[in-house]
Amino acid sequence: MKDSVKSWIFQPEIEKMSRNKRVKLQEKRLRKIVKHCYERVPLYRKKFEKAGITPDDIKTIEDLKKIPFTEKEDLRKAYPFGMLAVNLNEVLELHASSGTTGHPTTCAYTRNDLKVWSKVMARIYASAGTERGDIVQNAYGYGLFTGGLGFHYGALEIGAAVLPIATGGTERQIRLAKEFGTTILACTPSYAAHLGRYAKEKLGIDPAKELKWKSGLFGAEAWSEKLRERIEELLGLEAFDIYGLSEVIGPGVSVECPEHNGLHIQEDHFLAEVIDPKTGEAVEEGETGELVLTTLTREATPVLRFRTGDITFLKTEECSCGRTLSRMGRILGRADDMLKVRGVKFWPKTVEHALLNIEGVSENYEITIERPQELDIMTLRVEPEKELFESVKGDLTKLQGLVKEITEQIKSVVGVKAHVELVPYGSLPRFMGKAKRVKDLRKTL
Numbered sequence: 120m121k122d123s124v125k126s127w128i129f130q131p132e133i134e135k136m137s138r139n140k141r142v143k144l145q146e147k148r149l150r151k152i153v154k155h156c157y158e159r160v161p162l163y164r165k166k167f168e169k170a171g172i173t174p175d176d177i178k179t180i181e182d183l184k185k186i187p188f189t190e191k192e193d194l195r196k197a198y199p200f201g202m203l204a205v206n207l208n209e210v211l212e213l214h215a216s217s218g219t220t221g222h223p224t225t226c227a228y229t230r231n232d233l234k235v236w237s238k239v240m241a242r243i244y245a246s247a248g249t250e251r252g253d254i255v256q257n258a259y260g261y262g263l264f265t266g267g268l269g270f271h272y273g274a275l276e277i278g279a280a281v282l283p284i285a286t287g288g289t290e291r292q293i294r295l296a297k298e299f300g301t302t303i304l305a306c307t308p309s310y311a312a313h314l315g316r317y318a319k320e321k322l323g324i325d326p327a328k329e330l331k332w333k334s335g336l337f338g339a340e341a342w343s344e345k346l347r348e349r350i351e352e353l354l355g356l357e358a359f360d361i362y363g364l365s366e367v368i369g370p371g372v373s374v375e376c377p378e379h380n381g382l383h384i385q386e387d388h389f390l391a392e393v394i395d396p397k398t399g400e401a402v403e404e405g406e407t408g409e410l411v412l413t414t415l416t417r418e419a420t421p422v423l424r425f426r427t428g429d430i431t432f433l434k435t436e437e438c439s440c441g442r443t444l445s446r447m448g449r450i451l452g453r454a455d456d457m458l459k460v461r462g463v464k465f466w467p468k469t470v471e472h473a474l475l476n477i478e479g480v481s482e483n484y485e486i487t488i489e490r491p492q493e494l495d496i497m498t499l500r501v502e503p504e505k506e507l508f509e510s511v512k513g514d515l516t517k518l519q520g521l522v523k524e525i526t527e528q529i530k531s532v533v534g535v536k537a538h539v540e541l542v543p544y545g546s547l548p549r550f551m552g553k554a555k556r557v558k559d560l561r562k563t564l
């Protein structure tokens with residue numbers, strides 16, 4: 120890594136606000152948004168009536184738990200405009216969520232929503248040391264995916280220049296990074312790793328030495344600490360984890376500070392709870408569960424107690440960066456894509472973590488789960504590092520020791536026996552957006 124970036128706080132009056140003062144602000148905003156939802160969105164009114172409550176019952180954060188959850192399915196059923204809480208002529212921007220696991224949902228923004236989005240994204244950039252004079256290489260997808268425009272607006276708010284290169288065109292990404300001297304890289308972590316490898320292997324450019332990237336804003340998919348280490352080494356930058364989702368705002372819900380010990384939640388706009396996904400009850404602070412978010416200021420498509428499906432934990436202890444905003448842990452996986460193989464539950468990210476602990480293993484892998492008869496079979500296809508692959512002249516049979524090591528490591532860390540297959544370097548798919556590394560073929564049997 121190059122020198123640590125000069126992280127700073129964009130809105131100290133808010134990010135360092137005393138907790139008591141913030142709670143008062145949150146409660147004031149909560150009362151307002153609840154009324155707004157109840158009056159403008161039939162679905163919320165119905166949910167309130169069913170639960171026997173009215174907006175007058177919601178005065179404090181404590182009262183939040185009286186409000187029924189909003190599920191992704193509610194938003195899907197309301198597609199396209201059933202969740203809109205303002206008139207269509209107040210909407211300035213529309214997105215549809217990626218819909219990777221079902222039909223899309225609509226996310227709309229008023230002028231004020233776009234202002235809020237720009238501000239929270241500017242906080243995120245500042246945390247990663249972005250200043251006026253920086254050039255942001257925005258390699259998130261522009262379009263219906265919220266990543267591209269969210270990162271675009273935040274850069275403008277900070278006053279940094281933005282290169283709206285979007286995803287893809289890996290060679291051009293590296294070329295422009297070099298020619299323009301871009302200083303900030305924004306993309307998915309899997310694409311960041313791919314960019315680094317491509318530069319080195321195909322173009323003979325060492326990004327850590329020849330490019331000026333000082334920090335990277337990586338999110339939109341779950342990634343591990345080990346992958347962070349890899350990316351930092353490959354690209355010579357400081358990697359920041361950033362979290363968000365379209366239904367709530369897009370990117371911008373939370374971000375790491377230079378402590379890299381959890382992601383600060385922009386709590387003046389998003390109220391976070393963590394629940395047991397089975398019972399819906401709150402878990403103790405620090406315990407793992409499903410993240411539930413309420414938007415406190417969103418005008419066009421506000422959500423009350425939205426079940427994100429993302430697994431994490433919350434901590435309110437003070438952070439030495441000076442922000443008083445609570446933190447959430449890195450996302451461990453999704454409540455709905457937690458894998459269960461032969462009775463053992465785990466998140467795909469655990470496999471990644473185990474794999475990247477082994478020398479000679481690249482970050483390209485694929486998990487396939489099948490159930491040919493009654494027993495689950497997990498196959499793990501893994502690419503060795505390029506150097507190792509070349510050192511055996513592509514003869515993978517010479518790497519039986521590595522196969523054994525991976526099998527043992529997976530068994531001991533994940534608790535499941537996997538059939539490990541080494542595959543030629545470069546043979547597994549590369550992703551420019553969110554990586555898809557699991558093929559659960561049991562569902563389609």
Ligand code: DLL
Nearest residue numbers: 217266338339340341361362363364365369370450
């Ligand atoms: O992925 C917004 C985003 C763009 C966030 C760019 C960060 C950077 P969606 O397409 O609606 O929005 O997908 C949201 O992606 O519920 C998580 O499951 C996952 N996700 C997002 N950020 C992270 C992260 C954008 N840092 C879904 N770590 C969320 C793990 C993440 N998972």
